Every structure is written in structure tokens, then in C-alpha cells.
Amino acid sequence: MTTVASTTDQFVSEFSISRWCDTADVLARLDALLKQPIRPIRPENMSQVLSYFDTHCRQSKLVATAAEHVIPGGVQHNLAFNYPHPLAIRAADGAYLSDLDGNRYIDFLQAGGATLLGANYRPVRERVQAVLAECGPVTGLLHEYEVKLAELVCRHVPSVEMFRMLGSGTEAVMAAIRLARAHTGRKWIVKMGGGYHGWSDQMVYGIRVPGTGRMDAAGIPRSAAARIQEGFPHDLHALRRRLQLNRLRGGTAAVIVEPFGPESGTRPVTAEFNGELRTLCDEFEVLLIFDEVVTGFRTGLSGAQGYFDVRPDLTVFGKCLTGGYPMSGGVGGQRDIMMNLAGGLGGSQKKVLVGGTLSANPLSCVAGYYSILEMEKTQAAQHAGRAGDRLCAGLTEIIDRLGLPYVAYNQGSIVHLQTSGVMLMDARNPFKLIKLVREAESRKRSMEEFGAAYCAHGLITLAGSRLYTSLADTDEVIDEALNRFEDVLKLA
Numbered sequence: 001m002t003t004v005a006s007t008t009d010q011f012v013s014e015f016s017i018s019r020w021c022d023t024a025d026v027l028a029r030l031d032a033l034l035k036q037p038i039r040p041i042r043p044e045n046m047s048q049v050l051s052y053f054d055t056h057c058r059q060s061k062l063v064a065t066a067a068e069h070v071i072p073g074g075v076q077h078n079l080a081f082n083y084p085h086p087l088a089i090r091a092a093d094g095a096y097l098s099d100l101d102g103n104r105y106i107d108f109l110q111a112g113g114a115t116l117l118g119a120n121y122r123p124v125r126e127r128v129q130a131v132l133a134e135c136g137p138v139t140g141l142l143h144e145y146e147v148k149l150a151e152l153v154c155r156h157v158p159s160v161e162m163f164r165m166l167g168s169g170t171e172a173v174m175a176a177i178r179l180a181r182a183h184t185g186r187k188w189i190v191k192m193g194g195g196y197h198g199w200s201d202q203m204v205y206g207i208r209v210p211g212t213g214r215m216d217a218a219g220i221p222r223s224a225a226a227r228i229q230e231g232f233p234h235d236l237h238a239l240r241r242r243l244q245l246n247r248l249r250g251g252t253a254a255v256i257v258e259p260f261g262p263e264s265g266t267r268p269v270t271a272e273f274n275g276e277l278r279t280l281c282d283e284f285e286v287l288l289i290f291d292e293v294v295t296g297f298r299t300g301l302s303g304a305q306g307y308f309d310v311r312p313d314l315t316v317f318g319k320c321l322t323g324g325y326p327m328s329g330g331v332g333g334q335r336d337i338m339m340n341l342a343g344g345l346g347g348s349q350k351k352v353l354v355g356g357t358l359s360a361n362p363l364s365c366v367a368g369y370y371s372i373l374e375m376e377k378t379q380a381a382q383h384a385g386r387a388g389d390r391l392c393a394g395l396t397e398i399i400d401r402l403g404l405p406y407v408a409y410n411q412g413s414i415v416h417l418q419t420s421g422v423m424l425m426d427a428r429n430p431f432k433l434i435k436l437v438r439e440a441e442s443r444k445r446s447m448e449e450f451g452a453a454y455c456a457h458g459l460i461t462l463a464g465s466r467l468y469t470s471l472a473d474t475d476e477v478i479d480e481a482l483n484r485f486e487d488v489l490k491l492a
């Protein structure tokens with residue numbers, strides 16, 4: 001690992017992760033959680049939780065009711081917990097969110113992981129406001145911050161020689177897959193079961209629960225994912241067999257993974273996994289795509305690839321790339337692969353088409369440029385990682401002391417708190433699918449109830465089971481959060 005040069009630095013490593021989690025131990029504890037009956041919040045305590053929303057969230061309730069008439073399902077964001085109804089947020093600052101009713105929450109959603117510097121970070125906001133005042137959010141022509149951001153990404157991320165900015169992580173994954181196919185002339189793409197790579201037609205395949213294939217693919221023609229395959233997490237032997245078989249039928253263009261493991265490390269890989277995967281891809285001359293939408297910059301400036309010292313052929317970015325400002329997506333990689341992308345209207349050569357009227361707009365680019373500079377200056381990843389370690393250690397202590405079956409583990413600033421285990425189920429055995437769907441429903445309900453209880457105790461989480469820490473999380477913030485988590489866990 002690289003050491004940081006400045007004498008004032010308190011961190012030895014440039015990364016957010018002090019030590020990779022003991023994967024075997026975490027998986028064994030998660031397996032034990034899944035093998036026992038759900039331990040939900042007790043019903044008498046749940047009614048107390050729900051009464052918080054009746055008495056303290058009246059303004060939010062009004063907005064949520066209005067939303068139901070004009071917004072399908074009443075919500076547009078799939079990350080926050082929306083049970084019993086969504087909270088309408090008025091203000092965001094550092095580690096805190098305030099809702100319309102004036103309630104204050106400690107924010108562990110952090111815009112789905114995008115705001116590593118903390119919410120609404122002032123030094124970046126001021127830079128964005130200056131560019132907005134000068135040229136507005138978009139002109140459709142080149143802006144110097146496009147180049148500055150691309151240079152910064154290339155400087156920090158070891159495998160990236162060229163970079164193309166796009167509108168979202170979903171779009172960037174689409175571009176990476178198209179590039180891989182164009183570059184190799186092959187068709188098959190293998191993803192890991194349970195991994196989330198956005199919501200494009202091709203990637204809504206085996207999401208959340210490994211082995212579920214097209215289960216979530218309503219509205220998507222079968223043919224869209226006809227050349228997508230699902231590998232089981234951690235199983236490199238099975239992946240090898242797949243790559244061998246694919247050789248006989250057109251070959252594999254790329255394997256795409258989240259380098260911490262599916263669902264942002266919810267099923268953590270071993271420390272060796274990515275290196276072994278790189279070797280396997282080299283053996284079969286298959287491109288390796290790292291989806292660093294979550295891990296990029298959050299792990300450290302060089303991302304998960306810097307941490308594991310593994311170079312993918314293509315890297316997908318999102319979230320932290322623009323520090324939480326809109327239109328955050330990009331793909332980067334080696335020059336010879338990236339040069340397959342068309343620029344502008346393209347020329348006479350056959351090139352890979354990507355687009356987006358608002359992609360790479362000045363607002364997103366200036367936000368990204370200064371966010372990354374601020375991450376550098378403040379050592380945001382290391383601070384957030386230390387906060388994640390403190391939070392995880394505290395949660396584990398509470399869980400053990402209360403004798404609960406739950407599992408807390410973290411990869412630096414990504415903290416997982418599994419109370420129902422729903423995110424860890426798998427559908428390896430297709431004959432048990434109906435039972436699995438039924439069980440998943442009740443486990444999901446329990447996770448939802450925990451999400452509501454966290455809210456009622458002033459804590460915002462991602463889907464009731466994941467907590468992103470940020471630069472704004474001081475020891476005091478984390479200790480206060482732990483008091484609140486303890487109050488919730490005592491309700492079970």
C-alpha cells in the first residue's frame with residue numbers, strides 16, 4: 001500500500017480500509033443468521049415505532065400522500081426506506097439531514113454513498129455556484145472542467161488512461177459492456193449473481209439474490225439478456241468452466257464484478273479473489289470490468305483496484321465521481337480499448353456509440369473535479385473509513401452484549417448491518433424457489449421494520465441494512481449514532 005507523504009497526515013495508508021474483513025468468518029456468521037428464524041422487532045414495540053411517524057412526521061406525510069397521486073408507487077428513490085411512508089427532506093449538512101417537520105437525523109445514506117465529503121459540502125458547492133453563475137449548467141460544448149476531471153481520474157486510477165463521462169452508473173455499465181464486445185468481437189458477458197450494475201435491460205439479471213436470473217425482468221424481452229450469464233459469487237471453479245464452455249460458442253467478451261463483492265460487498269469476496277479473477281480472465285483473454293460505482297474514490301483515490309492492486313481493463317464510475325452532484329457516470333480504461341468509442345458525431349470508422357445530451361455538463365464536471373481535490377486534501381476516504389471501523393466495532397459490541405443473532409461487518413466506510421439476512425439468500429437450488437420467495441418476503445418485511453425504527457430514532461440508513469460513513473462523521477457523531485442503534489436493537 002502507498003503511504004501518504006505529508007508530515008501532518010495521521011493515516012499511514014491512503015485507503016479507507018484498515019484491514020480487509022475476515023471473509024470466511026463473516027460468511028459463516030451470515031449463514032448462521034439465515035439458518036435461524038427471523039428475530040424481528042417485537043410487535044408491541046413496532047406500534048411505538050409507527051406512532052413516531054403519526055406524531056412527528058405530519059408534513060412529510062402530506063407530501064408523501066400528494067406524491068402517491070402523481071408518482072408511481074409514491075417514490076422515485078429506491079435506496080432510502082419508505083416504510084411506513086417516505087420522509088420529505090428539507091436540509092442536508094455534513095452528517096445530518098432535517099425533514100420538513102424539523103426532525104434531525106444522522107445521515108448514513110449519504111445519497112446512496114455518493115457524498116463521501118458529507119452532505120452539501122460547502123467548498124464544492126461554492127465552486128459549482130461560480131460555474132453556474134458564469135455559464136449555467138450546460139451549453140452542449142466543451143468546457144475546461146471536462147478535461148480537468150478526466151485528467152484527475154486518469155492520474156489517480158491506475159488502469160485508466162482515457163475517460164468518458166456519462167450520465168449515470170447504469171449508462172456507464174452499458175457503455176463498458178458495448179466497448180468490451182466491440183473490442184473483443186465476442187458476445188458473452190458474465191456477471192456475479194446478486195451484483196447490481198444498474199437497471200439497463202441487460203443487467204437486470206440475477207440481481208440481489210444470486211440464481212434468480214430474470215426474476216426482476218418485468219418488461220424486458222428475454223432476448224435482451226440472451227448473452228448475459230450469472231456466476232455464483234466466490235466460485236471461480238464454476239466461472240472457469242463457464243469460460244471454457246463459452247469458448248466453444250463465440251467466446252466471452254468480459255466478466256463484470258463489483259470488486260468488494262456483490263451488492264457493494266454485502267457478500268464480501270476474499271482478499272485474494274480479484275487477483276485470482278484477473279489471472280483467470282488473462283488465461284481466457286477475457287476483459288475484466290470493475291464496477292467501481294460504489295468503491296471508486298470511497299475506498300481511496302485509486303479505488304478498489306488500487307487497494308487490491310489489481311488492474312481491470314475497464315472501470316465504471318458513478319456516485320462519488322461528482323461528489324453527489326447530478327449526472328454521475330463514467331467509463332475509463334486502456335487507450336487501445338477506449339479508442340473504440342466514438343467522439344462527437346463519429347467518423348467513417350465503425351465505433352461504439354454512446355450519447356447523452358446532458359452528459360459531461362459543466363456542473364457535473366466542476367463538482368467532480370473539486371470533490372476529488374477536496375477528497376485528496378482532507379483524506380476523506382481515510383476519515384470515513386475510520387468512522388466506519390468505529391461504527392462497526394460499536395455495533396458488534398452491542399449485538400454481542402444483547403445476545404442478538406445479527407451481523408455487523410465493514411469494508412472501511414461501507415458498513416453492513418444484517419438483522420434479517422434477506423440480502424444473503426441465494427437461489428442456487430431452483431426447486432426451492434417458491435419457498436425462497438415466501439421467506440424473502442417476511443425477511444424483507446423485518447428489514448423494513450428495522451428501517452422504520454432507525455428513522456424513528458433519528459438514523460437514516462440505506463435500505464435498513466447498509467450505512468455509508470463520510471468525512472463529516474466525527475467520533476462524537478458515531479458515538480451518538482451507536483446510542484440510537486442500541487435503543488433500536490433493544491426493541492427486538
Ligand SMILES: Cc1ncc(COP(=O)(O)O)c(C=O)c1O
Pocket residue numbers: 112168169170171173196197198199258264291292293294318319328329
Ligand atoms: C455497483 C453499482 N453499479 C451501478 C449502479 C448504477 O448507478 P446509477 O444509479 O448511477 O445508475 C449502482 C447504483 O447503485 C451500483 O451500486
